[in-house]
Ligand SMILES: Nc1ncnc2c1ncn2[C@@H]1O[C@H](COP(=O)(O)OP(=O)(O)OP(=O)(O)O)[C@@H](O)[C@H]1O
């Protein structure tokens with residue numbers, strides 16, 4: 652049994668990841684893979700409790716980063732690593748790139764501290780493919796405002812999201828072998844068609 656693949660979805664709030672994640676999961680299923688769809692923060696009973704706190708309570712920025720990695724540690728142990736070892740494909744709505752982008756870029760926590768946590772929590776595992784959903788800030792804000800009540804992160808100001816988006820782009824440049832940028836200014840059907848081609852190519856490789 653060969654190890655499964657680990658695919659992560661990233662982007663600023665409102666960029667459109669959640670809209671496209673079920674499309675990818677069902678495409679992979681049609682291609683013959685067993686798929687585990689999950690998310691961060693969250694993905695386990697403990698992680699979902701941490702998610703509630705993270706999305707609603709104000710806290711020190713280091714507490715926030717530590718709780719993101721605490722949720723991740725549990726998620727890796729309970730869900731991600733066992734699934735990959737079984738040969739399943741894991742589709743995860745956010746992972747460590749989000750911590751670099753939000754806590755590092757947005758909140759300005761030193762990158763070295765995040766790198767130390769990453770080296771502790773998952774020294775050997777990185778996503779095989781990261782889809783970075785990208786849209787101009789104003790479009791993301793406008794889509795979010797139309798669609799729901801905003802949580803603690805979604806209520807942040809435009810400069811927070813500009814810095815978060817910049818850090819995502821910096822990481823996409825740093826890790827070009829696994830990042831693919833999906834521009835979601837296009838209509839959902841066009842974005843799905845683009846992702847379809849990309850996922851089929853990745854699954855064949
Ligand atoms: N390509 C698109 N064209 C037009 N509207 C879109 C597109 N993709 C998503 N939307 C709309 O934008 C809103 C936000 O999308 P979605 O919830 O998928 O974003 P998200 O990136 O997952 O945000 P979050 O990270 O906060 O959950 C939804 O109302 C969705 O219907």
Ligand SMILES: Cc1cn([C@H]2C[C@H](O)[C@@H](COP(=O)(O)O)O2)c(=O)[nH]c1=O
Pocket residue numbers: 664690691692719744745746747749750751753754804805
């Ligand atoms: C994993 C992770 C997430 N966040 C933030 C980013 C989002 O605003 C929320 C999660 O909400 P979503 O609707 O599920 O995208 O959490 C973060 O700041 N740092 C992280 O590591």
